[in-house]
Amino acid sequence: xxxxxxxxxxxxxxxxxxxxxxxxxxxxxxHAIKDVNVEIEDNTVTAFIGPSGCxxxxxxxxLNRMNDTIDICRVTGDIQIDGENIYDPRVDPVQLRAxxxxxxxxxxxxxxxxxxxxxxxxxxxxxxxxxxELDEIVEKSLRRGAIWEEVKDxxxxxxxxxxxxxxxxxxxxxxxxxxxxxxxxxxxxxALDPIATxxxxxxxxxxxxxxxxxxxxxxxxxAARVSQKTAFFHLxxxxxxxxxxxxxxxxxxxxxxxxITGRIG
Amino acid sequence: MSDISQTPSxxxxxxxxxxxxxxxxxxxxxxxxxxxxxxxxxxxxxMAAIGVGLLMLLILVTTIVGRGTGAFQQTxxxxxxxxxxxxxxxxxxxxxxxxxxxTTFGYAPLIRDAVAAKVAELGIETDLKxxxxxxxxxxxxxxTLRAFVLENPDQIGETVEFxxxxxxxxxxxxxxRVSRDSIANDKNISPEQLDIVDxxxxxxxxxxxxxxxxxxxxxxxxxxxEAAGMGVSMLGSLFMMLVVLAxxxxxxxxxxxxxxxxxxKNWLTDIIEVxxxxxxxxxxxxxxxxxxxVFINYMHLPMSAPLVGxxxxxxxxLPTIIISTRAALKAVPPSIRDAxxxxxxxxxxxxxHHVLPLAAPGILTGTIIGLAQALGETAPLxxxxxxxxxASNAPETLADGLLSPNSAMPxxxxxxxxxxxxxxxxxxxxxxxxLLIFLVTMNTIAVILRRRFERRW
Numbered sequence: 001x002x003x004x005x006x007x008x009x010x011x012x013x014x015x016x017x018x019x020x021x022x023x024x025x026x027x028x029x030x031h032a033i034k035d036v037n038v039e040i041e042d043n044t045v046t047a048f049i050g051p052s053g054c055x056x057x058x059x060x061x062x063l064n065r066m067n068d069t070i071d072i073c074r075v076t077g078d079i080q081i082d083g084e085n086i087y088d089p090r091v092d093p094v095q096l097r098a099x100x101x102x103x104x105x106x107x108x109x110x111x112x113x114x115x116x117x118x119x120x121x122x123x124x125x126x127x128x129x130x131x132x133e134l135d136e137i138v139e140k141s142l143r144r145g146a147i148w149e150e151v152k153d154x155x156x157x158x159x160x161x162x163x164x165x166x167x168x169x170x171x172x173x174x175x176x177x178x179x180x181x182x183x184x185x186x187x188x189x190x191a192l193d194p195i196a197t198x199x200x201x202x203x204x205x206x207x208x209x210x211x212x213x214x215x216x217x218x219x220x221x222x223a224a225r226v227s228q229k230t231a232f233f234h235l236x237x238x239x240x241x242x243x244x245x246x247x248x249x250x251x252x253x254x255x256x257x258x259x260i261t262g263r264i265g
Numbered sequence: 266m267s268d269i270s271q272t273p274s275x276x277x278x279x280x281x282x283x284x285x286x287x288x289x290x291x292x293x294x295x296x297x298x299x300x301x302x303x304x305x306x307x308x309x310x311x312m313a314a315i316g317v318g319l320l321m322l323l324i325l326v327t328t329i330v331g332r333g334t335g336a337f338q339q340t341x342x343x344x345x346x347x348x349x350x351x352x353x354x355x356x357x358x359x360x361x362x363x364x365x366x367x368t369t370f371g372y373a374p375l376i377r378d379a380v381a382a383k384v385a386e387l388g389i390e391t392d393l394k395x396x397x398x399x400x401x402x403x404x405x406x407x408x409t410l411r412a413f414v415l416e417n418p419d420q421i422g423e424t425v426e427f428x429x430x431x432x433x434x435x436x437x438x439x440x441x442r443v444s445r446d447s448i449a450n451d452k453n454i455s456p457e458q459l460d461i462v463d464x465x466x467x468x469x470x471x472x473x474x475x476x477x478x479x480x481x482x483x484x485x486x487x488x489x490x491e492a493a494g495m496g497v498s499m500l501g502s503l504f505m506m507l508v509v510l511a512x513x514x515x516x517x518x519x520x521x522x523x524x525x526x527x528x529x530k531n532w533l534t535d536i537i538e539v540x541x542x543x544x545x546x547x548x549x550x551x552x553x554x555x556x557x558x559v560f561i562n563y564m565h566l567p568m569s570a571p572l573v574g575x576x577x578x579x580x581x582x583l584p585t586i587i588i589s590t591r592a593a594l595k596a597v598p599p600s601i602r603d604a605x606x607x608x609x610x611x612x613x614x615x616x617x618h619h620v621l622p623l624a625a626p627g628i629l630t631g632t633i634i635g636l637a638q639a640l641g642e643t644a645p646l647x648x649x650x651x652x653x654x655x656a657s658n659a660p661e662t663l664a665d666g667l668l669s670p671n672s673a674m675p676x677x678x679x680x681x682x683x684x685x686x687x688x689x690x691x692x693x694x695x696x697x698x699x700l701l702i703f704l705v706t707m708n709t710i711a712v713i714l715r716r717r718f719e720r721r722w
Binding site: 064066069071094095097098101102103104106108109110111120121124125171174175177178 | 529530598600601602603604605606607608609610611612614618619623
């Protein structure tokens with residue numbers, strides 16, 4: 001997959017999964033996200049790039065309302081998933097998060113067995129009627145997370161005992177187990193070595209077949225390798241959004257060009 | 266980062282200034298020497314401070330052990346008592362109600378006869394009357410005898426072997442606390458009685474053995490220090506701890522979880538937080554008078570009851586438990602909460618499935634330390650009437666244990682320490698040993714729990 005250069009990427013148009021209109025986020029007095037409009041497509045990997053503190057992680061966390069846990073955070077605007085506003089008062093964030101899974105920057109498996117890590121989501125959402133079904137979900141999810149072969153003989157071992165890359169793939173399997181439709185990834189490879197990173201990137205490309213994947217990354221190379229669409233954030237603004245090939249070869253905004261050529265950031 | 270057009274500016278470098286580190290690295294500069302000396306001095310102060318602390322601990326432990334171990338030994342005399350039917354059961358019907366009418370005064374002659382018989386049997390020559398001979402026995406002996414007869418009325422008429430407590434003076438003589446010189450002005454014992462004691466020791470009739478009654482028994486009146494034990498006050502402490510555990514743990518943990526995980530951070534929760542910390546610093550006697558006013562005077566709960574003691578100690582322990590529980594919850598990394606919320610757990614599921622199990626060892630440790638604190642607390646008990654001679658028998662039911670008057674270990678120690686007889690003083694030290702064993706055990710359990718289950722991220 002590393003041979004694929006950004007230029008060759010074919011971009012087919014898929015149906016819109018998430019659409020954000022005039023999204024503003026305030027942390028107390030600071031204005032973290034300013035009037036962001038973006039359309040995220042189904043079966044597509046969308047990368048958010050930009051320098052530290054530009055708001056890309058904040059925006060990502062708006063998409064499954066993880067920002068709700070921060071008292072001082074205020075989100076305005078309209079974010080729709082499949083045409084439904086997720087900030088509608090009738091929406092239960094718990095239900096939303098089952099539909100929009102998330103993988104975090106630092107691998108954070110529960111300090112429980114590998115099996116229980118994956119089985120936790122299906123259990124609390126009642127996705128399995130019996131143990132056999134649950135076993136099946138766990139196996140399927142671990143296979144999707146491309147970690148089944150490595151852990152199938154020690155499902156009872158603690159998830160925290162795995163290596164960093166394995167832990168992150170376990171976290172992806174855990175996120176996949178609840179059968180989400182969107183998968184949010186907040187710098188999933190920043191704590192991993194290059195080999196583990198390559199494995200995760202390969203996995204992301206496969207996940208695209210089933211989900212809409214949104215990935216925040218610091219590495220422009222990674223964005224170029226895994227994504228079809230790229231959004232460049234700068235100081236809380238969405239500066240440019242378009243096909244990855246176009247952003248990396250022919251950016252329209254001078255700020256985007258400065259960033260991808262390494263002059264800022 | 267924000268200014269895109271910025272180019273790196275040239276740093277103007279002037280002519281090379283002379284080095285500030287000209288001297289050899291092999292020789293220490295005066296400045297370094299001074300710093301090193303200061304460091305050595307500081308280490309010496311630290312070691313001296315630790316040394317003083319250890320010395321104090323050593324003095325404390327040796328004093329307590331030296332003075333308290335005596336309480337775990339007690340002197341007994343073995344006598345054969347004839348349970349004369351004519352005196353104990355005149356009607357001969359073995360009717361328990363009739364036998365109960367005979368008070369301990371009625372038993373005293375039997376004991377006098379038994380001592381006199383023993384002295385005669387051993388061939389000890391003495392001018393002492395039987396009454397004076399019986400003076401080497403505890404005043405508790407008649408009560409022991411009566412209790413036996415009431416339990417075994419069929420033994421009336423037989424001769425039974427008994428092991429009686431000796432008086433506290435004889436016990437002190439055996440332990441070296443009382444000497445022939447020190448009793449010159451003591452009306453309770455005479456040198457002639459001590460002669461008898463010496464002879465009985467020689468014959469093996471009188472001996473000092475391990476004192477189980479001290480650990481299991483009840484407090485005794487001023488005249489019978491040899492019969493006093495910690496057992497009932499230990500039960501009092503136990504029932505108080507049950508109340509504290511049953512109330513302080515759930516209330517404290519629930520309050521901490523709410524404050525830490527759910528409550529919005531605003532001025533109200535800030536005030537609550539500050540006041541919880543303040544409560545932890547309130548002197549315990551304040552909780553005592555609060556308990557007196559609210560639980561006894563207003564709610565009319567019984568005086569001296571472990572239930573009230575437990576309620577007061579709950580008030581005192583709550584801040585400790587809340588503070589340690591919040592610390593334990595805070596120590597669980599937010600990534601665990603994120604992970605749970607990220608797969609669609611509700612906040613409560615995240616807390617109860619993931620955060621709480623990880624915080625449990627810390628909560629448990631805090632609870633045990635809070636309980637240990639409460640166990641050793643005396644001041645609030647003074648105000649709710651748990652100090653004094655509360656001659657209670659061991660409670661038989663849970664309700665009895667909670668509601669009938671009782672003392673507690675530290676209150677019992679205080680009570681003994683303020684009584685006049687030096688034999689009680691020895692028991693106060695012995696009580697301290699028992700209390701310390703409990704406290705050290707609890708703290709050790711807390712440390713082990715923390716070590717074993719502590720998780721590092």
